[in-house]
Amino acid sequence: MPEITLSIITASRRPQGYLNLVKQLDEKLSNYIVEYLCFIDNKELKSEYDKIKEQYPKVKIILAQENYIWKNGWDSVYNLLIRTSKGNHCWMLFDSDEIILDNPKRFVNDLNDGELFGINTKMQRGNVFENKFQLFYNNGNIKYYGLVHENQIYLNHSPNVKILNSIRINHNNALDKNSKELKKTEDGIPILEMEEEGTDGYLRNLLYEGITWKIVNQNGRQQNRDYLIRYYNVNKEVIDKYYKKACEKWDT
16 A cells, blocks of 8 residues: 555635634644645635635635536536545545544554545534545545435445544534524434525525435436435425525526
8 A cells, every 4th residue: 555645625615614624634634635625616705715725735726617516516526526636545524524633643544454434423413423434545436426415436346444433523514503403304304494595504505405406306316316305395395495596596
């Protein structure tokens, strides 16, 4: 196994959150990180990301048109970042992530065997813990498929999976108070409520729920489409409203 090199790949919409992420990683893993690849699709925020790049030269900004994700899906973004990456390991992180890493050397050593690595992650939205498989050996075997969520497909073989005990992540994806607690049906389907317009939760749902509408009603690509149909049926009124608002914003 060659020396471990990491490409950090992120689709970001919060400059301050992205700066916090890079700070955390650079303090503990700068010797192993060869680049921070950051995809943004809001040109009005470009100057704020450029300031981050001035402070951390390993940051590389990829600026797309505002409606890129709406038209092409999250998988297109992730696959673009992977194709662009140079490290022998890719690690997808988000600008709301808090990294809990006490022993960086042990963490890096853990990457010397295995191909797809699970990290225990606390999801603030819903208050649940999950093993997230967003760190992987960059050998061309893994790509993403699906307009929303992180659905992986394996092109050549099933990867050797390893759960890492040397690191944890807090995924602080509910910056608005109302977004943290999710009501659910008896069979576990989240029940959505409209977020206040302009809040972080509203902006998130505008994109995610708008794309969910397209998966259900326009047969958009998705591995777990059957689940999203159930989810849509529970939340039809709210998702329809988000879809209408998203069309008004991005169908240009």
